[in-house]
Amino acid sequence: MDEQSSAAATKKSGLPKLTASTIWMINFGFFGVQIAFTLQSSQMSRIFQTIGADPNKLGWFFILPPLAGVIVQPIIGYYSDRTWAPKLGGRRLPSS
Numbered sequence: 001m002d003e004q005s006s007a008a009a010t011k012k013s014g015l016p017k018l019t020a021s022t023i024w025m026i027n028f029g030f031f032g033v034q035i036a037f038t039l040q041s042s043q044m045s046r047i048f049q050t051i052g053a054d055p056n057k058l059g060w061f062f063i064l065p066p067l068a069g070v071i072v073q074p075i076i077g078y079y080s081d082r083t084w085a086p087k088l089g090g091r092r093l094p095s096s
Contacts, residue, residue: 018026045058053061 044056044061048058048061049055
């Protein structure tokens, strides 16, 4: 496929056409990231105990970060949507 027809196909559907091998490699890469994250998470309670955390209170170390994210991320998103900087790509508002 030449560059112009690829651009036309992308413009028509809004999404680029990806080959099966490209999709497979993207999924395989994300699988690797998930494995690495799981390996890291599996050792966190031992790391927290090593630095002196009470083993009976370790649950808080795992529940508080996601809860903080649920509160903090929408606030950051709200303010970033109201910031306009052409160098950084502009606003995250849908075009009409």
